[in-house]
Amino acid sequence: MTRRTLLVTASPHRDEALGSRLARKIAAQQGGDLLVRDLAAEPLAPLTVDYARALTLRDPLPRANATLELSERLVEELESTDRLIIATPMHNFGMPAALKLWVDYVLRIHRTFAASPQGKVGLLADRATLVIVSSGGFHRTGGSLQPNYLTPHLEAVLNTLGIRAPQFVYLEGLVSRCDAPEAMIAEAAAAVDDTGYR
Numbered sequence: 543m544t545r546r547t548l549l550v551t552a553s554p555h556r557d558e559a560l561g562s563r564l565a566r567k568i569a570a571q572q573g574g575d576l577l578v579r580d581l582a583a584e585p586l587a588p589l590t591v592d593y594a595r596a597l598t599l600r601d602p603l604p605r606a607n608a609t610l611e612l613s614e615r616l617v618e619e620l621e622s623t624d625r626l627i628i629a630t631p632m633h634n635f636g637m638p639a640a641l642k643l644w645v646d647y648v649l650r651i652h653r654t655f656a657a658s659p660q661g662k663v664g665l666l667a668d669r670a671t672l673v674i675v676s677s678g679g680f681h682r683t684g685g686s687l688q689p690n691y692l693t694p695h696l697e698a699v700l701n702t703l704g705i706r707a708p709q710f711v712y713l714e715g716l717v718s719r720c721d722a723p724e725a726m727i728a729e730a731a732a733a734v735d736d737t738g739y740r
C-alpha cells in the first residue's frame with residue numbers, strides 16, 4: 543500500500559522556512575504521496591457561531607454549514623493519510639494562530655474524539671507523527687531560556703486525536719544561527735529517530 547503523508551505547515555515564511563524545508567526533505571526520503579496543507583498560503587476562515595453551536599449544543603443543528611464542511615475536509619485529510627508531519631514556528635511561546643485554528647477545526651467532539659468518564663478518547667488511527675518546531679531563540683539549553691508552551695499543548699492535542707507518540711524535533715536559535723541553514727537542516731534531520739517514524 544502506498545504511504546500517504548500529510549504535511550501541515552504554518553510558517554509565514556512558507557516554503558523558505560527551515561522547518562518546511564526539513565519536513566519536505568524527510569518526506570522525500572520516506573517516499574510515498576505527499577499532501578500539503580499550507581496554513582499560511584491558504585488561511586482558514588475564523589470559526590462561526592454555527593460551528594460553535596454544532597460542537598457545544600446537546601442537539602447540534604442538523605443543517606450543514608460551511609465551517610463544519612471545512613472541518614470535515616480537514617479531518618478527511620487526516621483520515622486519508624497514514625503519517626503526519628507538522629512544521630511550525632514558535633510564536634510567543636506557543637503555536638501560531640494559524641495552527642491553533644487548524645486544531646480547532648480538527649479536534650472535534652463526536653468526530654475525532656469522544657468524551658468518556660475516563661477522559662477524552664481519540665478516534666483517529668494512530669500514526670507516525672513528527673513535529674518540527676522552529677524558534678528564533680532557545681528554550682531547551684542556553685543562557686536566556688524562555689518557556690515552551692507549544693510542545694505540551696500540541697502533544698496533548700495530538701494525543702487526544704489518538705496519536706500516541708508524536709516525535710518533536712527543534713530548530714532553535716534561528717535568529718542568530720541562520721548563516722548555515724543547510725548544516726542546521728542536516729543536523730536536525732539526523733536527530734529524527736526514524737525507527738519510530740519509518
Ligand SMILES: Cc1cc2nc3c(=O)[nH]c(=O)nc-3n(C[C@H](O)[C@H](O)[C@H](O)COP(=O)(O)O)c2cc1C
Pocket residue numbers: 553554555558559560561562630631632633634635636676677678679680688716717
Ligand atoms: C509573531 C512572532 C512571535 C514570535 N515569538 C517567538 C517566541 O516566543 N520565541 C522565539 O524563540 N521566537 C519567536 N519568534 C521568532 C520565530 O520563532 C523565528 O523567526 C522562527 O525562525 C520562525 O520559524 P519559521 O522560519 O518556520 O517561520 C516569533 C516570531 C513571530 C513572527
